[in-house]
Amino acid sequence: MALKGNLRDFNVTQLFNLVNLARKTGALTIEQKGKKADVCFKEGKLVYASVNGQDTGLIGMLEKAGKISQEQSRIIRARSKTNADKELGLLLINAGYVTQDDIVKSVRSHTLDVVYLLFTWTDGSFRFEPNKLPATGVITVPINLENIIMEGSRRVKEYEMLQNELPDLDMALKFTERPDARLQDINLTVEEWRVISFINPRNAIRQIAKTNSMSDFKIRRIVYGLLSAGLVDLVMAGGPKRLAAASNAVSAPPPVKRSLIVRLIDRVKRM
């Protein structure tokens, strides 16, 4: 009999804790507002995770992890006669594209990204089916749950904070006009530099994230850091020309004469 319920009553942390302590084997399906996640466990360890809409194939994972380029990804997809990840992985190792370690790390990274996202889901139905495992041919990497649960809890708090600080990913960024802000002396990670290279008032943050295969959480974290350091400012996407046209929050001021304002200034001074 499958365990089932709603995340409002039993959250992801508690579910993972249950699986870990009971050393369960099976598949956990969570559904929320049109999104569906599948997470598989074997003897209490996490072995697989996917969310609909994300490329869960090995090629996608390797590209996201930066082990192969976009161009290589395209070529491999076009030439590959197999869809099974295990078989594809062997072919890629033999062809010298990647190593076994690359594959393990990429799959692990993808799995963790999905799982950490699930920690932010606070509503949705779940169902755990015992003994159900991923299809043969899917690459699975066993991961201990204790650290995931700890990190997941930390990320929930950070996620909420980042959501509040950056609610709208359709905004764009521009470099600050502060004269003392210089990019030469700043130490940034590779991912932060990637984001920096796309900064342009025409590029929405969401687009930058998609181009760099970054999750909402990751791009928010990076952009928040850049904003906090005073290196960039938020602007409406589309550049200065669209700025005025898109602003609906405040109407343009009424046409006034300078003399009227001068009269007001004189009056206030006399008060």
Add this chain to the structure above:
Amino acid sequence: MVVCGPFSAGKTEFISSISEIDVVSTERRITDGARVVKDQTTVAMDFGRITVDEELVLHLFGTPGQKRFDFMWDILSEGMLGFVVLVDSARPETFREAKTILDRFGRYSPTPYVIAANKQDQEDAWPPDDLRIALRAPSDTKVLSCVATDRESVKNVLLELLYSILDSVHEE
């Protein structure tokens, strides 16, 4: 002119200090049929007045502080010369709300505005320069020291706003 800001930032005191009439907290009925929302809702607002002469009167409106009255901004912002974002400098827990107001109305507004760092007479008040950083205010936005119960301080804020408006007006 409109004075906006988080709940309890000092908007009523600000208008009271400068208004020639007692500040009226009005129940204002939204009667403009063009507005889509809540035309039967009544909302309390602060209203003050400065008379220049027989032909010219400056009206000061203080927006309700609660978020659920954000829609009032759409009504007040029409015909507005400029606005003041009043922030309680001694309560950093309100800075987030102030930032939301700035992000929504200030950052992309064609209407001149200033930020008034209120309650600068209190020991815990953040200095205007620090408040600027905390609010991530644009570098060209004035962040002014303010004590809303002090008439001279309020005059200074209004004057700075008027100077900003003057700068934005084209020659006749």
